[in-house]
Amino acid sequence: MAFDIKRVEYFNITFGGHVVEGAKLLSIFASVGISLLAFKAVPLESNRTRFTLFPNDRSKMIDGAKKAGLELEGPYSGLVIQGDDESGALAEIYEKLARAGINVNESSGIADIKGWYGVILYLEQEDCEKAADALDVHGRSNPN
Numbered sequence: 221m222a223f224d225i226k227r228v229e230y231f232n233i234t235f236g237g238h239v240v241e242g243a244k245l246l247s248i249f250a251s252v253g254i255s256l257l258a259f260k261a262v263p264l265e266s267n268r269t270r271f272t273l274f275p276n277d278r279s280k281m282i283d284g285a286k287k288a289g290l291e292l293e294g295p296y297s298g299l300v301i302q303g304d305d306e307s308g309a310l311a312e313i314y315e316k317l318a319r320a321g322i323n324v325n326e327s328s329g330i331a332d333i334k335g336w337y338g339v340i341l342y343l344e345q346e347d348c349e350k351a352a353d354a355l356d357v358h359g360r361s362n363p364n
Contacts, residue, residue: 229294229296232270232293235271253280258340299348310337322343
């Protein structure tokens, strides 16, 4: 089973309002030229939302947030894995990680109509390289 892996860093930011406030937040980052690999928004309580942002460029994210007066949490570590959408692909990834003793804090995934899937693994920083080694993949890259 072939797949590509990329080590990434992500940031969290808690914002007043509901998930619809994401448009404002994303506009702020777009205005300073930040491109995202992935994005997640989760309501925390009645009037707050936590946004998880996976930037293409870590430095731009930090600088852009600072210029906009926004306080980021992180960076945190993760892996983005993409591959052919085959039955059992995700199970194989998790089995390899389990054998290596790596705890996945959280994960998110998606499959597309072209037969590919993508999964984001939220890991402890010290586990990222160990996870990449356990998955025995080529073409790994480090975060920006």
